[in-house]
Amino acid sequence: LDPLLTNGASDxxxxxxxxxxxxxxEQLLADDSMLPDxxxxxxxxxxxxxxxxxxxxxxxxxxxxxxxVISLADAGHVLTTRFxxx
Numbered sequence: 001l002d003p004l005l006t007n008g009a010s011d012x013x014x015x016x017x018x019x020x021x022x023x024x025x026e027q028l029l030a031d032d033s034m035l036p037d038x039x040x041x042x043x044x045x046x047x048x049x050x051x052x053x054x055x056x057x058x059x060x061x062x063x064x065x066x067x068x069v070i071s072l073a074d075a076g077h078v079l080t081t082r083f084x085x086x
Contacts, residue, residue: 029063040067046075 028034043066045057061069
């Protein structure tokens with residue numbers, strides 16, 4: 001815990017906790033300037049992801065650019081580091 005006691009550490013922690021990551025997937029996929037309509041989008045997600053509720057990700061199928069939504073039963077948030085069987 002010593003690094004947390006250094007000068008300026010609280011600023012770094014606050015910045016990380018309040019970071020705005022940009023537009024939501026729903027916003028990007030609804031933006032016609034991002035991808036042509038002929039570009040199919042497949043979305044995959046981990047069912048154990050605490051940050052992306054399953055129902056919200058499944059609703060992406062309602063967007064015209066999304067062709068398929070794939071759920072990975074044993075995966076969490078960061079698929080490439082926590083689940084490598086796919």
